Amino acid sequence: MTSLEETGINVLAVDEPTAEDRAAVAAPLLAYNQKEGPRALAEPLVLLLKGDDGQTIGGLWGKTVYDWMVVELLVVPETMRGKGAGAALMKQAEHIARGRGCLGAWLDTFAFQARGFYEGLGYTVFGELVDHPRESARYFLSKRF
Numbered sequence: 001m002t003s004l005e006e007t008g009i010n011v012l013a014v015d016e017p018t019a020e021d022r023a024a025v026a027a028p029l030l031a032y033n034q035k036e037g038p039r040a041l042a043e044p045l046v047l048l049l050k051g052d053d054g055q056t057i058g059g060l061w062g063k064t065v066y067d068w069m070v071v072e073l074l075v076v077p078e079t080m081r082g083k084g085a086g087a088a089l090m091k092q093a094e095h096i097a098r099g100r101g102c103l104g105a106w107l108d109t110f111a112f113q114a115r116g117f118y119e120g121l122g123y124t125v126f127g128e129l130v131d132h133p134r135e136s137a138r139y140f141l142s143k144r145f
Helices: 019-036 085-099 115-120
Strands: 002-004 009-011 043-050 056-065 068-075 104-110 124-130 137-144
Touching: 043 085, 056 085, 068 085, 085 104, 104 115, 115 124, 115 137
Parallel strands: 068 104
Antiparallel strands: 002 009, 043 056, 056 068, 104 137, 124 137
16 A cells, blocks of 8 residues: 555555446546546447357447447357358448447457458558567557448
């Protein structure tokens, strides 16, 4: 624990933070953004891949916010990779995002994941974090509609 003696505030490392801890930390930033920034209008954008038995086996998890679609997760079962499921999910998500007035989409992926897949869909790298993880990289890609 680190002390900010003059303020009576302590800095405490927490191994198991609660949802309430996160909400308390985020609240002032959210209030500031609502006061000073453009209206966020964040909407979930979720597409599910369902098996014949009705079980969810993959999909796309993201949102539209600040006039852009953000893809947080894209998961296609290994047995379905290379058969168009990922491209179909992205195409449908982009269609929904356009309908919501989005200017484009952005996402991130690791070097050992799907950079080439996204580039094949017209996404371009706008940022790279080298050595994340060590001796690899994390890429940030975007596509304007």
